[in-house]
Structure formats: C-alpha cells, structure tokens
Amino acid sequence: MLKYLFPVALLSFFTAQAQQSALPLVKTTSFRADTVRITKFGAVADGVTANTAAFQQAIEAATKAGGGVVLVPRGHWLTGPITMRSNVNLHLAPGALVQFSNRREDYQLIKTNWEGLDAVRNQPLIYGQNLENVAITGHGIFDGAGEAWQMVQKGRLTEAEWKRQVASGGVLNDKQDRWYPTAQSLKGTTVKEPGVLTPEKQRVEDFADLKDYLRPDFLVLDNCRRILLDGCTYQNSPAWTLHPMRSQDVIVRNVNVLNGPYTPNTDALDLESCKNGLVENSTFSVGDDAICIKSGRNEQGRQRAMPTENFIIRNCTVYRAHGGFVIGSEMSGGARNIYVSNLTFMGTDIGLRFKTTRGRGGVVENIFIDGVDMKDIGGEAILFDMYYMIKDPAPQVAGSKERPVSPAKPVDEGTPQFRGISMRNITCNGARTALLVRGLPEMSIKDISLENATLQADKGLVCIEADHIRLKNVTLLTRNTDPVMEVHNSRNITLDGIKYTPNAAVLLRVSGPEKAKDVRLLGTDVTKAKVGVEYGEKVKKSAVATK
Known part of the structure; x- marks a missing residue:
C-alpha cells in the first residue's frame, strides 16, 4: 500500500535511505595507548636537519612493540619519504609542520599503479602496502614540496613571476611557455604513457631516464584494511594527494587538502577500488578533481574487477577543483552504492562530474546525491559525459539547430555504463550549463533523476543519447x-x-x-x-x- 501513500520521488528517497542504513558497518581502527616520540630517535625540529631515519625508526619501534602512537611534536620537521606499518597511528601535534624533502634523489622509483594502470613512479611521500589498522591523525601540516616536481605554465604567472621561475634553473619547452624542473621532466612529455609497464619495459630501471617526470603521490595506502585519516592538512602535493587504493574500511574525516589552482594532477582524494568507507567534514582546494571515485582503467581495471562501493560522503566543502564530486574517468572496475550529501562547491570547473569514454567499460550505478550547493561553476553544474578527453565525432555545425548523426560502435566489454543515479536538493548560482547528459549512440545514459533543484546558468538542459531521464521540480534560470x-x-x-x-x-x-x-x-x-x-x-x- 506504500506506493499509494507517497509520491514516486519520495519512495525513491526512502528506498535510498533504507539502502544506506543497510550498508556494511565500516570497521574502525584501534591502537594501543603506548606513545613513541620521534625525538627519542634524534629528530631535530629546525627545518634543516633530515629526520627521515628518526621517523622510520619510531614507526618501526612502535610496530615491533605491538603498535601504538608515533607522536610528532610541535616544530618544523624535515624528512624524506615515510613508510607506514600496521597498528601504527602517526599523530601530528598542533603546530607540527612536516616538510618533505625537495631533493628528488631522496625518492626511489617503485612499481605501483598510476591512473588505473600498472606503472613505475617515484615512491609516495607517505606509503603503506598490505597493512592493517593504520592511521594518520592530528592537527598539524604535511607539506609535499610539489614545486620540486611540477611543470609551470607561463600564462599562469605574471611577467615578473615568470622571470623569477626561469632564473631559478630548470628548462623550457620549445614554445618557451612551459617551465620544467629538469630535462628529464621535459622528456617525459614526449613519451606516450610514460611510466606505464609494458611487455618491453618491466624493470624499474627501464624508467630511470624519466624519473623526474614520474611525480610521486602524496599518500598511498595500497591493499590495506582499516584506514583512518583524521585531521591534518596536506598541502603542496607533487601529484595525487590522498590515495587509498584496493583497500577496505576507509575513514577520511576532518582533513584539509590545499594545492595550487594550476598544479597538474593534484587530485585531493582518490578512492580507487575501495570497499566500505566514510568521508566527512573535510575541505579541499586543488588543481585537479577533488573527491574522486575510481576503479582502474580499461582492460586492467576490468580484470582487477574491484569496484569502489559502499561509501558515505558528506559535509565537505570544495573551493577550487576541476570537479567537486567526481566518478571516473578510470572507472573500469565499476562504482556502486555511494551516498553523497551536504556538499558545497565554490569556484570549481564542474560541480558533479561523471566522466568516462569508450574502452573503459565498467558500470556506475546506485549513486544517491542529496544536498549540493554550488557557486561560480566554470562549466557544467552537473555533467554526465561518455566522451571524456575525446572530441565530439560529429560536432554541431555553427548556426544549425540540427545535431549531425553520430555513428554507433559495437557494444563490447569496453562499453561503459552510467545508470541508476538519483540527485535531489541541488542549487547552483552561476555555471555555463546547468545539466549536460551525453551518452554514446550504442549505450545511452540511463535512469538519471534530478529533483528539487534551482540552477542558474547560461544554458539549461542538454540531453543527448539518454533513456529514462527525469527532472521534477527543477528551476532553470538561463541566459540562453x-x-x-x-x-x-x-x-x-x-x-x-x-x-x-x-x-x-x-x-x-x-x-x-x-x-x-x-x-x-x-x-x-x-x-x-x-x-x-x-x-x-x-x-x-x-x-x-x-x-
């Protein structure tokens, strides 16, 4: 009888609430009260002394004793890369600044995974693999020395800033409009898929000539169980910032991620092939996507077959980013059962961003979004796009209202799918397009609903190659x-x-x-x-x- 008592939209909302409450409980971390100070192992807080050994010795001592807290007191601590261990909580006291080394030679090349493919990269600044019960907590700051690794575009700087950048060393590209820290950094731009393992290049040393280009992620926890990232600011990352990968029971709360607006590939949070988790009460301002759901790329991602699933994401703010909340484009293992609520985006390029392309495969489904407020969005407030990084094969002729025929391709394991996505209570003050849905001729975007929304934008709804799309109580205040x-x-x-x-x-x-x-x-x-x-x-x- 329930269907006669409530409108269909309310039924779907209640169904989502019931499904969310039925998610598996996220298993939490727990640590012995024993505390090890890094100063016990000779750490010096002068911002000059290298404390890499002291950090690592403290972590090893804690795990050998059965686990506990490794305390970083107030002060300025210079270090190289840190390797985490099971049952260890690395805790930053208020006023602690952990400055990672800007010496690229302090980081070694390792085999890992980058943008969904097996690859060689410089080791992450903070790294853990095959761990259980691991945390980074506190109120201090981690600085990743991203300037040692990143390319700088001339157009992003004033003339005086550009002159200072060039005078600092490094090399310029042929057009003299991009600065690179070293010749190796520039060389990496000339190689197709640099760092990706191939049958011909399987050894770490095969990539030595590109080392400076293969920027490290800030934090990677790979194949771990029971992860807690609570508090702390992560800033100035060389590449992706927080990257739990192939992990289970992940909690991220009360963190700040701050990267420059033009820093390449500095995603704030990448949840890749992770299962069961919570993200809440965090703030992001970065040079790429902010809250990202991923699960591997193309055939490798499909073979991994590890969707990101069973996550609650709530009460977060994004100031600058390419996308505020994002799924893709590396989503070949799929994504499902994700519940998003109470997000605010200000000045992002795109707000809610779902992106994929032919060849990815994978299914994104059962995504529920309730309560997103946006302001000053550069592109689309809400975007579903199956042509990511690809030019429209049949662009619209200028001045014509007719869209040309776009040829379909056979459906196979590389055909991606977006379906079963519900959004409600959305506002946007300023965007280029309110809602863009662009599927493939051979695979429509299916079962998308938007309810109770007020969207101010240049353009309203653009819906191409879609099936079962529903807008209810939506206000479109458009210039065009x-x-x-x-x-x-x-x-x-x-x-x-x-x-x-x-x-x-x-x-x-x-x-x-x-x-x-x-x-x-x-x-x-x-x-x-x-x-x-x-x-x-x-x-x-x-x-x-x-x-």
Whole structure:
C-alpha cells in the first residue's frame, strides 16, 4: 500500500535511505595507548636537519612493540619519504609542520599503479602496502614540496613571476611557455604513457631516464584494511594527494587538502577500488578533481574487477577543483552504492562530474546525491559525459539547430555504463550549463533523476543519447533561452514541474527522429515561453506529450 501513500520521488528517497542504513558497518581502527616520540630517535625540529631515519625508526619501534602512537611534536620537521606499518597511528601535534624533502634523489622509483594502470613512479611521500589498522591523525601540516616536481605554465604567472621561475634553473619547452624542473621532466612529455609497464619495459630501471617526470603521490595506502585519516592538512602535493587504493574500511574525516589552482594532477582524494568507507567534514582546494571515485582503467581495471562501493560522503566543502564530486574517468572496475550529501562547491570547473569514454567499460550505478550547493561553476553544474578527453565525432555545425548523426560502435566489454543515479536538493548560482547528459549512440545514459533543484546558468538542459531521464521540480534560470531544454536522440524523458526564465524563446527542443520518443512535459506552464515545444527535422509531434 506504500506506493499509494507517497509520491514516486519520495519512495525513491526512502528506498535510498533504507539502502544506506543497510550498508556494511565500516570497521574502525584501534591502537594501543603506548606513545613513541620521534625525538627519542634524534629528530631535530629546525627545518634543516633530515629526520627521515628518526621517523622510520619510531614507526618501526612502535610496530615491533605491538603498535601504538608515533607522536610528532610541535616544530618544523624535515624528512624524506615515510613508510607506514600496521597498528601504527602517526599523530601530528598542533603546530607540527612536516616538510618533505625537495631533493628528488631522496625518492626511489617503485612499481605501483598510476591512473588505473600498472606503472613505475617515484615512491609516495607517505606509503603503506598490505597493512592493517593504520592511521594518520592530528592537527598539524604535511607539506609535499610539489614545486620540486611540477611543470609551470607561463600564462599562469605574471611577467615578473615568470622571470623569477626561469632564473631559478630548470628548462623550457620549445614554445618557451612551459617551465620544467629538469630535462628529464621535459622528456617525459614526449613519451606516450610514460611510466606505464609494458611487455618491453618491466624493470624499474627501464624508467630511470624519466624519473623526474614520474611525480610521486602524496599518500598511498595500497591493499590495506582499516584506514583512518583524521585531521591534518596536506598541502603542496607533487601529484595525487590522498590515495587509498584496493583497500577496505576507509575513514577520511576532518582533513584539509590545499594545492595550487594550476598544479597538474593534484587530485585531493582518490578512492580507487575501495570497499566500505566514510568521508566527512573535510575541505579541499586543488588543481585537479577533488573527491574522486575510481576503479582502474580499461582492460586492467576490468580484470582487477574491484569496484569502489559502499561509501558515505558528506559535509565537505570544495573551493577550487576541476570537479567537486567526481566518478571516473578510470572507472573500469565499476562504482556502486555511494551516498553523497551536504556538499558545497565554490569556484570549481564542474560541480558533479561523471566522466568516462569508450574502452573503459565498467558500470556506475546506485549513486544517491542529496544536498549540493554550488557557486561560480566554470562549466557544467552537473555533467554526465561518455566522451571524456575525446572530441565530439560529429560536432554541431555553427548556426544549425540540427545535431549531425553520430555513428554507433559495437557494444563490447569496453562499453561503459552510467545508470541508476538519483540527485535531489541541488542549487547552483552561476555555471555555463546547468545539466549536460551525453551518452554514446550504442549505450545511452540511463535512469538519471534530478529533483528539487534551482540552477542558474547560461544554458539549461542538454540531453543527448539518454533513456529514462527525469527532472521534477527543477528551476532553470538561463541566459540562453533558445532553447531552455534540448533533448536529442533520447527517449523516456520526463520533465515535470519545470520553472524557467519568463518569456523564453523556446522552452523545449526535441530532435533526432531515429530515437526521439516518449518525451513528457508535465505540470509546466508552457505559455510563459514564446515557443513551448520546437521539433527538429522529421521528429513526429507524437514524440512529445504535454499535460
């Protein structure tokens, strides 16, 4: 009888709440009270003395004693890379600044995984593999010395800043518009997929000539169980910042990740092929994506077959990033059962970002998002795109309202899927596009709903190659009203209770005669638009129902 008591939208919300409550409990860390100070092993807080050995000796002593807390007191501690151990909580006291070395020779090349592929990289600044019960906690700061590794674009600096950068050493590219720390760093840009292991290159030493290009992640915990990252600021990362990978029972809370706005590949948090976790009460401002869900790339990711699943992500703020909350593009192992709530994005390039491309494969499903507020978004407030990093094979001709035919390809194991994604209570003040859905001709984006949203943007809805898309109680306040909503090559589209800019030129345009059908415009006052529904060439009027 429940279906007669509540609207369908409320039913889906209650279903999501019930499913969330049924998620597996995240197993938490627990440590012995014993505390080991790094000063016991000769650490000196002068910002000059290398304390790498002292950090490592303290960690080894703690784990040998059965675990406990390794305390970093207030002070300025210079160190090289740190290797974590099971049953150890590395704890930064208030006022502790851990400065990682800017000497690239302090970091060794290792076999690892990068952007979803087996690869060789410089060892992470903080690293752990095959561990159980491991934590990094406290109130201090980790600084990753990212400037020792990163390329700098001339266009991002003032003339005076650029001159100082060039005078500091390093090398320039042929165009003289990009600065690299070393010739090796520049050489890496000329190699296809640098660092990726191949049948011809399987040894670490095979990549020695590219070492400076293969920037380390800040923190990698690989194949670990019961992880806690609580408190602390991680800043100035050489590459990805927080990267739990192939791990289970992951808790990230109260952290700050701060990287420069133009620093390449400095994702804040990458949850890659992780199972069961919680992310909450954290702040991110970075040069790439912020909160990222990943699971491997292409065939390797599909063979790994480890989706990121069973996560709650809530109460976080993103100031600068390419995307605020992101799934992909390395999602070949899939993603599912992820519950997102109470996020704020300010100044990100894209807000909610779902990205993939042909060849990835993988299924993204059962994603529930409730409560996201955005301001000053550079691109799309909400984006579902299956053409990531690929030019549209059939771009729209300038001045034409008709979209050219995009050829389909055979569906195979490399065909990605987005389906079963619910969003509600969303606001955006300023974006280029409110909602863009762009599937493949051979694989529509399916079962997407957006409810209770107010989106201010230049453009409203653009929906291409989609099936079963539902907007309910959505306000689209757009500058471009020709049209407010475009639906192309899509079917089973429900637009219910849509509000829009008064006196709009065209409220809804439907095109693509080969697929356009079952488009429903319900509970919407079409009289406030000069044209309520505009039909593309050869589209039958029966394709759209208004009520």
